[in-house]
Amino acid sequence: MSAARGARGAALAFLEETGRLAEFTRDLLAETAAFLASPRRSLRLDGGVLMDQLERIGTSSVPVVLVTALFTGMVLALQAGLTLEVKLKGVTQFMGRTVALPFLRELGPVLTGLIVAGRVGSAIAAELGTMAVTEQVDALKTLGTPPLRYLGVPRLLACVAMLPVLTALADVVGLFGGYVVASLVLGLPANVYWGDVPQMVTAGDFGSGLLKTAVFGAIIAVVCTYQGFGTTGGAEGVGRATTRAVVWSSILILVGDYFLTALMGLVL
Amino acid sequence: MIEVRGVHKAFGPMRVLRGVDLDVVDGETLVVLGSSGGGKSVLLKVIAGLLDPDAGAVRVDGRPRESLASLRGAGAPGTARFAYLFQGAALFDSLSVGDNVSFALRRRGGMDPGRLRAVAEERLAWVGLRGVHDKMPAELSGGMRKRVGLARAIAADPAFVLYDEPTTGLDPISSDAIADLILSLQARLGSTSIVVTHDMALAFKVGDRLCLLHEGRIHARAPREEFRALDDAVVQQFIHGRAQGPIQFL
Ligand SMILES: Nc1ncnc2c1ncn2[C@@H]1O[C@H](COP(=O)(O)OP(=O)(O)OP(=O)(O)O)[C@@H](O)[C@H]1O
Ligand SMILES: [Mg+2]
Numbered sequence: 121m122s123a124a125r126g127a128r129g130a131a132l133a134f135l136e137e138t139g140r141l142a143e144f145t146r147d148l149l150a151e152t153a154a155f156l157a158s159p160r161r162s163l164r165l166d167g168g169v170l171m172d173q174l175e176r177i178g179t180s181s182v183p184v185v186l187v188t189a190l191f192t193g194m195v196l197a198l199q200a201g202l203t204l205e206v207k208l209k210g211v212t213q214f215m216g217r218t219v220a221l222p223f224l225r226e227l228g229p230v231l232t233g234l235i236v237a238g239r240v241g242s243a244i245a246a247e248l249g250t251m252a253v254t255e256q257v258d259a260l261k262t263l264g265t266p267p268l269r270y271l272g273v274p275r276l277l278a279c280v281a282m283l284p285v286l287t288a289l290a291d292v293v294g295l296f297g298g299y300v301v302a303s304l305v306l307g308l309p310a311n312v313y314w315g316d317v318p319q320m321v322t323a324g325d326f327g328s329g330l331l332k333t334a335v336f337g338a339i340i341a342v343v344c345t346y347q348g349f350g351t352t353g354g355a356e357g358v359g360r361a362t363t364r365a366v367v368w369s370s371i372l373i374l375v376g377d378y379f380l381t382a383l384m385g386l387v388l
Numbered sequence: 389m390i391e392v393r394g395v396h397k398a399f400g401p402m403r404v405l406r407g408v409d410l411d412v413v414d415g416e417t418l419v420v421l422g423s424s425g426g427g428k429s430v431l432l433k434v435i436a437g438l439l440d441p442d443a444g445a446v447r448v449d450g451r452p453r454e455s456l457a458s459l460r461g462a463g464a465p466g467t468a469r470f471a472y473l474f475q476g477a478a479l480f481d482s483l484s485v486g487d488n489v490s491f492a493l494r495r496r497g498g499m500d501p502g503r504l505r506a507v508a509e510e511r512l513a514w515v516g517l518r519g520v521h522d523k524m525p526a527e528l529s530g531g532m533r534k535r536v537g538l539a540r541a542i543a544a545d546p547a548f549v550l551y552d553e554p555t556t557g558l559d560p561i562s563s564d565a566i567a568d569l570i571l572s573l574q575a576r577l578g579s580t581s582i583v584v585t586h587d588m589a590l591a592f593k594v595g596d597r598l599c600l601l602h603e604g605r606i607h608a609r610a611p612r613e614e615f616r617a618l619d620d621a622v623v624q625q626f627i628h629g630r631a632q633g634p635i636q637f638l
Contacts, residue, residue, distance in 0.1 A: 147459065
């Protein structure tokens with residue numbers, strides 16, 4: 121009886137929260153559209169803030185993304201090598217596609233999304249959360265600057281712009297990692313590995329991955345700015361908001377990945 | 389002119405404001421006294437539009453004041469005329485002191501960097517700070533941060549200034565300098581001010597009128613000299629800072 125009521129309360133709270141997130145998303149997208157359509161003067165005004173975010177979200181994530189991609193490509197090649205050689209008795213000429221297909225379509229985009237969610241999303245939530253609890257967000261309003269425009273829009277644009285770039289880099293490095301293992305560990309000649317890639321892999325495989333990560337970027341920015349702006353309750357609240365931001369953006373990336381893939385399967 | 393009418397504000401079960409009525413006429417400085425946790429900061433935020441009241445209304449120059457409660461709100465230029473000194477200063481800690489002070493002017497546009505710097509230096513000098521323009525807020529003491537917050541609030545020549553405890557954390561000499569500053573700003577800008585404070589010296593120096601927020605309402609209000617002499621146990625307890633009396637210290 122009371123368990124049922126508890127479940128009902130939790131469901132209602134969840135729906136309410138979802139509604140608030142939807143409303144926030146709508147507002148943030150509307151502000152972003154207004155920003156992109158706004159006159160040059162205002163673009164110049166916020167240009168510096170945007171550049172700063174591109175740098176913080178993009179450039180500084182490069183090392184960790186590349187290391188992750190390199191080793192993922194390497195382990196993929198190692199696994200593929202073991203399977204193709206031992207279990208399938210020496211069809212190692214298919215190494216190239218065996219690394220490239222899953223990497224370009226899934227691993228590159230999803231891993232990059234998850235890494236950026238952890239690295240950048242947590243920073244966004246913590247920074248905005250601190251600003252919220254120390255009244256800096258209120259201060260912005262009293263100084264005539266809408267917080268969503270000044271803090272939200274640059275982060276959304278930077279995430280959407282930089283995730284595909286990071287993913288493209290990850291793809292290149294991941295395939296290279298696969299090649300290193302294929303040639304050094306398994307002794308596969310370069311032309312066999314690289315020659316096999318274009319046999320099976322199309323520009324669409326590469327492009328669909330990049331398209332997905334643009335959406336992942338939007339998910340990270342929306343969820344993490346939402347959690348940041350909604351922070352209450354001091355330092356502990358900032359910690360809670362940061363955790364929620366990373367957990368929810370990671371979950372939504374994985375769930376979104378499935379449905380985006382299904383959708384693109386229908387369309388393409 | 390600011391008119392506060394029947395304002396109620398609760399947070400969950402806690403009814404902080406329970407029907408506040410208040411008028412602030414143009415050019416005057418109104419001091420709001422009240423015990424800690426009594427809702428003075430909440431009242432200032434309702435007046436500035438940062439919080440929407442549950443009931444009642446705030447009118448500025450006869451029109452409903454604009455709500456800044458949403459993240460998109462921040463007022464068209466010309467309507468954002470409330471300068472707000474936050475209790476905790478609320479400096480942007482990713483920006484230098486100078487960029488904090490000139491923030492509103494920079495966002496408004498039309499001033500070159502040299503001019504912005506000159507204005508920021510000038511306002512910092514008004515609050516008694518020199519040589520801090522290029523420092524970061526984290527490098528300042530609490531009292532200095534408070535003064536930078538004040539310099540930032542008044543940088544854009546506001547018509548209304550809301551001060552939340554402008555002298556808390558300052559030594560008596562700096563406090564008196566802030567009191568002088570509030571007076572000179574009022575003379576210079578002709579601004580209308582509300583000052584929330586526990587500092588009796590400040591209250592009686594800058595306040596044209598004083599009022600006491602008690603149990604969610606304006607318990608008493610009077611011009612300065614009359615307020616001091618009010619025959620009211622709560623007011624007298626407050627002015628003389630006694631723990632015994634009608635206000636219970638928990
Ligand atoms: N955003 C909020 N959410 C929940 N409760 C709040 C919020 N803001 C204020 N309160 C509560 O409202 C009450 C009044 O707070 P307020 O900050 O206005 O007090 P104050 O009179 O300014 O006190 P002080 O002199 O110590 O600054 C407090 O009990 C506080 O806990
Ligand atoms: Mg207060």
